[in-house]
Amino acid sequence: MKRTGRHCLLLACILADGNRLVVSVYAIRELRIGGKCTLHDVEAAVFPGRIRQILGLSALNRAAPFIFPVEPPQLVLSHCSGLAEAGAEPLADSTRPPGDESPTSLR
Template sequence: MAAPHEAIGILVAVAFFTLLAASPATFAADAVTVPMKDKGADTFYVDVHVEGVGVLDYLVDTGAGYMTINEDVLSLLQARDQAIYVRRLRGIMADGSTHVVPVYRIGSINIGGVCRIDDVEAAVFPGASRGLLGLSALRKAAPLMFSIEPPLLQMTNCAAPGPPGVDAITHAPISLMPLARDLVQAGE
């Protein structure tokens, strides 16, 4: 049987080689890489282009169940028929408080200019709250890897960059078509 310090050395070597094997350079051949901006206080941001709104800074938050947008972003999306109401959601915030917020399905986001994700559910927070890139969006790009050093977000399940197609009748993104066409046919 190996001495305790030898066993620790073996464990350290195994951990090192495991980390080396999962490094950003070797994650997956088809992964896209988005550099994250380290804004201090252990927070990392990426540029997210919200279709119909523009590029905004989003906090990458793997602890948030949903991507979030604020009321201003929702207003812009609604003016372009690119947001469809889904439901109300009771959420527990980081400070422990609870809020009931609406959830909307938005047509398309593009993370870092290289990873388009269609048909994303986003919770809407009042005022000019900052956007969170939470699991409702990140899960669609999985498998993914969040690297702190260097600060990178790698995703493998992305659509090709560029805007989604738009339906000729509803003018909604094709990703929203099942819901949009139902609303048009119902006369709403």
């Protein structure tokens, strides 16, 4: 993150378990999610150490509406752009009619 993002601020957080933590927030131009979705110009809070990173609501709002079913566990995003690079799994489905904005499932 430090190589591709611009540091914006330090943010004091209270975690779900009640612990307090100060994290760095970076502005990043492009965030790729699951090889099927790209979000542009988002802010990301970076947790120190080997803590599992999470996708925050500010990023999820960009791809909203979204669905997070438990069985099977997956994230279904409605508004995100696909990756156009070689080797990336495309977002667009050739069986969809033009203009179809069906949700994208990320597993």
